[in-house]
Amino acid sequence: MVYGLTIGQVAAFAGVTVKTVRHYHRLGLVDEPERDRSGYRRYGSPDMVRLVQVRTLAGAGVPLAEIGGLLDAGPERFAAALDDVERRLTDRIAELTARRTVLRRLAAGDRLLLPERACAALDLMAELGFGADYVALQEEALILARALVPEVFDSFLAQLERGLGDPQYVALMKRCRDAESWDPDDPRLDELAAALAAKLLADRELLAMPAEFEARPDAATRYGLINHHREDQAPAAARLNELLEAHLRAVGVDIPHQ
Amino acid sequence: MVYGLTIGQVAAFAGVTVKTVRHYHRLGLVDEPERDRSGYRRYGSPDMVRLVQVRTLAGAGVPLAEIGGLLDAGPERFAAALDDVERRLTDRIAELTARRTVLRRLAAGDRLLLPERACAALDLMAELGFGADYVALQEEALILARALVPEVFDSFLAQLERGLGDPQYVALMKRCRDAESWDPDDPRLDELAAALAAKLLADRELLAMPAEFEARPDAATRYGLINHHREDQAPAAARLNELLEAHLRAVGVDIPHQ
DNA sequence: GTTGACCTTGACCCAAGGGCAGGGTGGACG
DNA sequence: CGTCCACCCTGCCCTTGGGTCAAGGTCAAC
Incomplete structure (x- = not known):
């Protein structure tokens, strides 16, 4: 009888794999929680909240290496960083859209290499x-x-x-x-x-x-x-x-x- | 005095790095061209066309492992594959857009984890x-x-x-x-x-x-x-x-x- | 004849995990 | 009580699409 969720449970809730959670531990993004007497990690709610925060940023394409500093920074820097991330996302979307256009031309047999x-x-x-x-x-x-x-x-x-x-x-x-x-x-x-x-x-x-x-x-x-x-x-x-x-x-x- | 472009020249034209071209050689996506007497690769125009084709597909997100088969297949299978790639691109764009929305909510201080x-x-x-x-x-x-x-x-x-x-x-x-x-x-x-x-x-x-x-x-x-x-x-x-x-x-x- | 830009191969490094091996635990069922 | 299955642990190598570094060969230009 121990407190806390197992790694599989927090992973499922956050929508990631167990492996991913351990990966985040290794990178220091989420602190290692206490272990129970058989060595299992046992998570509390603050761990879960943190995990979901990390996951949200990572899912939006923020490199894992940046997320730690971002979450531990003040809210004003966090807000600025979010703006930046959103800009990057918008760029990426535009880029993909352009690629799709090129592909359409390719599919239509168009001459890609000439003006x-x-x-x-x-x-x-x-x-x-x-x-x-x-x-x-x-x-x-x-x-x-x-x-x-x-x-x-x-x-x-x-x-x-x-x-x-x-x-x-x-x-x-x-x-x-x-x-x-x-x-x-x-x-x-x-x-x-x-x-x-x-x-x-x-x-x-x-x-x-x-x-x-x-x-x-x-x-x-x-x-x-x-x-x-x-x-x-x-x-x-x-x-x-x-x-x-x-x-x-x-x-x-x-x-x-x- | 030898025929053909050097690897740096074709790379620049195709908009990739020298390393990338060699990478494609190793994967068999672009055939190794003839070498001149000092061992430099010398490329002709068919190599360049091939390289640009590979680059276009890779740029659109097609895994390199699939590109070879795609380009060497008949035009009907190629067209079908292009459709598929375009679908994947569209999905990815939608996904990124959704992520951006989530980020906006996060930036606005919204409660992400609750309905x-x-x-x-x-x-x-x-x-x-x-x-x-x-x-x-x-x-x-x-x-x-x-x-x-x-x-x-x-x-x-x-x-x-x-x-x-x-x-x-x-x-x-x-x-x-x-x-x-x-x-x-x-x-x-x-x-x-x-x-x-x-x-x-x-x-x-x-x-x-x-x-x-x-x-x-x-x-x-x-x-x-x-x-x-x-x-x-x-x-x-x-x-x-x-x-x-x-x-x-x-x-x-x-x-x-x- | 030396400089600087280019080329060669090979070996290692990165993100962001996935997969597998080999072994320990916990709860449920018979 | 044993056995089964799902879960957990660590550790290692694999992936994709290249980047970086090293150590050396080559070319053209001043």
Whole structure:
């Protein structure tokens, strides 16, 4: 016959597990109560009140390490701390809501990694009759560009938009797409490269971007990564690129090597 | 001169730390990329896309252990999983919002551990002129009762309400409150105990509660815990209780011992 | 040629408990 | 009286999603 509740009873009342109560003891959040003659902890009502206070704060997301000081502080500091906790909760809710929005976009198959404007350009490509595969390739290139050289991403995108607004350039792009399935030794490749070079030189705006790369320390590496990405899957495209670069360099355009 | 981004670059782009990327490698969420000749990891764009996918799901709270299977599964299972994740997020938001509400109540000094009806009774006590300390004592007793014998909490509360509706009983309660500051040997204590016993016997409803305790296995322990709680701080109250119990037992009322 | 920023692996640390082992207690039932 | 089951005790390792520290290798720049 002993006074006090057992650990299981207080735990059940406070809505926590026995393990949790012992954890709080170990952290010093709730004092260890007296033991009965068989070593069981026996709790009185003040222990219970304390446990529920701790539980309420912990449940609201206050780190256990802070709770002790909070409960033992004066009521004015306690009130201030509660304000703070509430602010943190509100932030967390907003954050989760934002994540949910992102997830919804993901579920809807939206393009997560690109801004609205880039998505519009890609949609335009699809409308213009470029196949889904080719659009996907462009999308990846844009993502890469944004990752590697965010400060020139805009001009990269502007170049694409400008090209898409020019029927002649669109026609050339479509021919490039078709060229991906050609043999790497196909003589038409050089023909196409020459036409492309002529077009780019006629409308220098379309060439603006590579120059901006130069401002970067490891420009060549980044250029190579974007320009040659996925070329292993289309040898003809690699060859076309090579030929185009040669044409441009021949007339003095400065293009990074590799 | 090597292809590919370093781990720091992909990490920065994906908005995670270098350590996190390596963590994902160890869990098999993102394949280890090729190494350059000095052993550095070198990432291509597919790695980056994968990393961002993982990051998006992880950020939404999907456990890392599930993400691999999710991304490698078909799109229909992926879509279903996204639904599930979104549901979990919504639940979590609701939970946090509820916690915030509780915190607000706590900050406003509200009585968290008691239902509305009990709070009303306590407010009534305050209105009737019982001091804040005494009301707080009653509050603790109610909390204890609810924790220990939830099924008789209602009748415990009903008894309190009934007592507060009876001016004679209220007068006796006030005298009990005053008695807390008396000397434990004060002869007025037995006088008061006799008056209380007479009142309780005259209105048997006020005595209903202790009988219900009997239905409990360890009734006596629980009764003692509630009835004698905080008595160590007011020896006169302990003495008064003792005397009252003696009076009641003397006329045959069955009260648990200790 | 040295500095500073980056990379490598490995080992340990954190919250907030969960799970399990191995053993002691208490009350109820037969 | 024994036996059963639920509960209690301590102590140890496990978890998730990384952070931190150590000890050393590498790269680009001044």
